[in-house]
Amino acid sequence: MRTEFLKVRSLPTPLWTGLALLLCFVGGLAASVIWGVGEDNASLEVAVNFPLWIASMVLGVWIAGVEFGQNTMRRVLAADPRRIHLIFSKLAVVLLIIVAATVALDLVGALLYGLAGSGHTYSIDSELALRSGAATVLSNLIAAAVGMSLTLLTRSMAGGLTITLVFFFVLDSVLSLIPKVGHYTLGAASGDLTVAISGSTNGNFGEAANLHPATAALVTVAWIVLLFGAGAYRTLQTDVK
């Protein structure tokens, strides 16, 4: 895992992603001062949680795609040929970073946005912020895991990012329109789960609440296992150029 943390520290994509998150955070803070935090912690959702979800996707794609984009996979495996160890190290590092970033930004955001928005109609609902933060952690972990899995599957940074965006914004949405079956898409199931955690009717994946939370959790895990398993299998089986 030390190797992956070194890459995160040394290479620019995580830094630029962090700066973009910071910029959104500052924008949200300014908006809170001017217009207040809005109903249901709207400024926190828009300026912190949604950018964090996008950033999670980007980092999930990047942590796997960096080796394909830089053509360094052969050097990585020529240093340590344990491919499954490499995949899980990458997954662990990206998930740790995402949990840390989400918790930190949500906590600091709730505090600062609340202070900045004082005097306006709406104030930060602490309980909602906490529940929404927990739901965001989950949806961000899912976004990162899916991004990483699809990148391992495509063996390409650009391919991974494109297919991840298509998966979340097109494929999943289209599949969710199919009656009954649509409830079992990753977006719908994880949406049900985030709704159950946050208590809000709006998850990052859109309106939801069709499956029982336990069923939604099972469906979500099944999707992650399927996608991650496929990505890992391709990485284990394919010759490295």
Add this chain to the structure above:
Amino acid sequence: MSAPLIQLEGITKRFGSITALDGLTLEVPEGTVCGLLGPNGSGKTTAIRILLGLSRATSGDATLLGSEPGDRDFPTAVRQTGSLIEGPALYGRATARQNMEIQAAARGIDNAQSEIAELLSLVKISERADSKARTFSLGMKQRLGLAIALLGGPRLVILDEPTNGLDPSGIVEIRELIKELPNRGVTVLVSSHLLSEVQLMCDRATIINKGKLIANGTMDEILASSGAGDGWKVYVRISQAEASIKSLEERGLQVIDNGQGSLIVRGSIEDDSEITRILAESGIWLRGLMRETPNLERVFMSLTGGESGDAD
């Protein structure tokens, strides 16, 4: 004698209908610098990839430091092997030092800072240690790749085209560095398209063509195997070249016309006086005569059927 550090036995690798390696067998003994030669597409890089576990053989056994890919000890064997395969494969937006730190961490080397500084100095890129690798010339990237390959004091180093992109002085420096490695207890397998370089730096050579082994042994054995060095270089007036060839061929000798009055003469020749006598009897006076120097390029061309002198 200790077991070879590299052993390939009957390795076959197929990509669909294409056979990249066809029952390749080779050994690299400890403490040697072994050259791996072959024309483009002969399977050298594929063999190296199989050795390091990057690619799976269709059949046959590949052993690296006594371990086969999939063995429990194989990761340890790979960590004791430095490699530079088809270019240095660097993180372009990281600095040279950061690239080395990442590689040191991947190989489980702790507190590598002093070793990194030493290796950067050895390959003469210390001054650019904190520059991003993407700003490096190809030669500098190769040097950095070589430094990375030497991290952690490996027992074995596998280098694919290590002098690629280097200027002449850089080639000499890297050649001397590679020749010095066995004195540090490092065994080297080097693939290069610069045949003269291989001849100068290697104790042994393996020549493969179309995925098959066609020559293997010490450099002297290989040079002797093709008869290179058995001939004579003969220089006559350009106007007398044709007559010289005729006279020599009439005596059953094989003559290669290099143009400009330069000939290579091979065959059953006891000593230089025999050539002098044959030509003198035809009224031709020599302008120069010398023993042909053994030349790996000639061996390579004759063994590979002259398909290409540009081994990949």
